[in-house]
Amino acid sequence: MTKAIEDPAVDSPSTATPPTDAEAQETTAVLRRIAAETFDLPHLREGQLAGMAALAAGRDVLAVMPTGYGKSAVYQIAALAIRQVNAATDRPGVAVVVSPLIALQEDQLDGLNTRLGPQTAVAINSHHSAAELEEAWQTAESGEAAFLFLAPEQLAKDSTVDRLAALNIALFVVDEAHCVSSWGHDFRPDYLGLGAVHSRLGNPPIAALTATAARPVREEIRKRLQMKDPLVLVHGFDRPNIRLEVIRHQEDKAKRRAVVEQVPALVSGSVRGLTGPGLVYAAKRKDTEKYAEKLVKRGLRAEAYHAGRSKEDRERVYGLFMDDQLDVVVATTAFGMGIDKPNVRFVVHADITESLDSYYQEIGRAGRDGEPALAVLHYRSEDLGLRRFFGTHSPDEDSLLAVLSTLRRSKGPLTKAALSEATGFSPRRLTGLLNQLQETRAVKIGKRGVKLDAGAKLPDVVAAAVELAEARQRMDHSRIEMVRGYAETDSCRRQYLVGYFGEDLPEGCGNCDSCTDAAAARGGADDDGATAPDSSDGSELFPLQSGVVHKEWGPGLVMRHEDDVITVLFEQEGYKTLSLPAVVEHGLLTRSRE
Numbered sequence: 001m002t003k004a005i006e007d008p009a010v011d012s013p014s015t016a017t018p019p020t021d022a023e024a025q026e027t028t029a030v031l032r033r034i035a036a037e038t039f040d041l042p043h044l045r046e047g048q049l050a051g052m053a054a055l056a057a058g059r060d061v062l063a064v065m066p067t068g069y070g071k072s073a074v075y076q077i078a079a080l081a082i083r084q085v086n087a088a089t090d091r092p093g094v095a096v097v098v099s100p101l102i103a104l105q106e107d108q109l110d111g112l113n114t115r116l117g118p119q120t121a122v123a124i125n126s127h128h129s130a131a132e133l134e135e136a137w138q139t140a141e142s143g144e145a146a147f148l149f150l151a152p153e154q155l156a157k158d159s160t161v162d163r164l165a166a167l168n169i170a171l172f173v174v175d176e177a178h179c180v181s182s183w184g185h186d187f188r189p190d191y192l193g194l195g196a197v198h199s200r201l202g203n204p205p206i207a208a209l210t211a212t213a214a215r216p217v218r219e220e221i222r223k224r225l226q227m228k229d230p231l232v233l234v235h236g237f238d239r240p241n242i243r244l245e246v247i248r249h250q251e252d253k254a255k256r257r258a259v260v261e262q263v264p265a266l267v268s269g270s271v272r273g274l275t276g277p278g279l280v281y282a283a284k285r286k287d288t289e290k291y292a293e294k295l296v297k298r299g300l301r302a303e304a305y306h307a308g309r310s311k312e313d314r315e316r317v318y319g320l321f322m323d324d325q326l327d328v329v330v331a332t333t334a335f336g337m338g339i340d341k342p343n344v345r346f347v348v349h350a351d352i353t354e355s356l357d358s359y360y361q362e363i364g365r366a367g368r369d370g371e372p373a374l375a376v377l378h379y380r381s382e383d384l385g386l387r388r389f390f391g392t393h394s395p396d397e398d399s400l401l402a403v404l405s406t407l408r409r410s411k412g413p414l415t416k417a418a419l420s421e422a423t424g425f426s427p428r429r430l431t432g433l434l435n436q437l438q439e440t441r442a443v444k445i446g447k448r449g450v451k452l453d454a455g456a457k458l459p460d461v462v463a464a465a466v467e468l469a470e471a472r473q474r475m476d477h478s479r480i481e482m483v484r485g486y487a488e489t490d491s492c493r494r495q496y497l498v499g500y501f502g503e504d505l506p507e508g509c510g511n512c513d514s515c516t517d518a519a520a521a522r523g524g525a526d527d528d529g530a531t532a533p534d535s536s537d538g539s540e541l542f543p544l545q546s547g548v549v550h551k552e553w554g555p556g557l558v559m560r561h562e563d564d565v566i567t568v569l570f571e572q573e574g575y576k577t578l579s580l581p582a583v584v585e586h587g588l589l590t591r592s593r594e
Helices: 021-037 048-056 071-085 102-116 130-141 158-165 189-200 215-224 252-268 285-297 311-322 356-363 381-391 397-409 416-423 427-438 458-488 493-500 513-522 580-586
Strands: 005-007 061-064 094-098 121-124 147-150 169-174 206-210 231-234 242-248 278-281 302-305 328-331 346-349 373-379 443-446 449-452 547-550 554-562 565-570 574-579 589-591
Touching: 021 048, 021 071, 048 061, 048 071, 048 231, 061 071, 061 215, 071 094, 071 102, 071 169, 071 206, 102 121, 102 147, 121 130, 158 189, 169 189, 189 215, 189 427, 189 443, 206 215, 215 231, 242 458, 242 493, 242 513, 252 278, 252 285, 252 346, 252 373, 278 285, 285 302, 285 328, 302 311, 346 356, 356 458, 356 493, 373 458, 381 458, 397 416, 397 427, 397 449, 397 458, 416 427, 416 449, 427 443, 427 458, 458 493, 458 574, 493 513, 493 554, 547 565, 565 580, 574 580
Parallel strands: 061 206, 061 231, 094 147, 094 169, 121 147, 169 206, 242 373, 278 328, 278 346, 302 328, 346 373
Antiparallel strands: 005 231, 443 449, 547 554, 547 589, 554 565, 565 574
């Protein structure tokens, strides 16, 4: 059994007035009743009720829970409870939900309107005509709609934000909130402006939801979205029905051959009796095509999926897979967000991922029906070099200075469009540069546009941006090293994986290759089912999740013990694995005050 986190994250004071005991009990009763009677959820999972109650009381919530755990229910039930309290007014409140994929929006839209009645939920996105969009706005403005779904790109428009600001917003919900951090610069740049949008909307309670986020990502979500005293909920990372395996390779050709041979066996059920569809992830688009072609030649119904294919092709592949018309989809990371198919029996990684965040999210698409499933990583240490290349984003000092100089010459704030035209940078390129400059706090983006602090010294601002970017690079590289650690560990892989996300699995899982190998070496599993030694070494000196300070690297958090080594996550340096005897002998770490 894992120990989950419910972390108050008390960096800033809450603006919400704490409810009295009687009010809290009444709110809890209302939430439980709505969950049972409206959503058919008589039994809530750990963390769900706490999240609902916090939102209903006006407190921000960051919920890190796997798909299928019930993140959406947290904000949906809280929003209905708030409307029930405000029912006597003409402004009962609407929950504004920011979701990155239109398909996800439409699925939730249909589900809510089927359950709660037509027009309870509306959406503002490119899927609808101009007339439908105006009808959606009017439904929200009349108070009839309880939920309003938008894509982050919509909130980059001042006209959209101005219209939202006129509404009584009960909740501001950011789905797939990890886009702010790990994918924000490349996947959804407009996610990075949501903190400012939230402020313009009057700072209603904010719910940030994601299926995977280790502590550095959680911290960046909190800061980027300007969350105040959020209740941080981390639950459900132990998926014991998914068997974890790593197959190590020396040669690239041997690795590719092994993938092509393994997948047909998995589909047919000749390996571990797992009969059903699955996913294969590859790092490069061209590899998805090659693998799919070879699997088709072996008699499988296989298709490639990546961002380079047309929208029509991607939708076709998605539909075939969801309808059980494909045995396997070979994909890049472009395939996955919002995939909630219960009977996926295996996820095979032909290449290593850039972080355990990505790896966990991708393998989590297997076994959502609770039945046995398999996650296999084909690992070649040389592949880590490719991931380091992908993860390296050196700041362009000349471009940063060009943006700053343009802002300095301006007599007032510049719109992004005007700044793009003046500098010659594309909107996407400019967004990336502004993201780096905003982190220095010398550049701010408001309703009127982008402005530079009057007293800012341009060389100092550039230097600060570079320093922050270099710290991010160190963190990214350390995350790659954590992936290496997962692939190369001889201890329980599940302990390693859930520990990365802050959950403690005291004993070996018995359902990974490391545990199986350990049991075989001992001649069988122990009576209690544990098949690997627990990771308690050093726990008395430096308990898991305890704060420490290193002489050189500063403050950190203890993430893992294994034999005579300790893994610490440092704020500026990322993950570091240290020899425990050396730490003790030289006094390298001290416990920080709780």
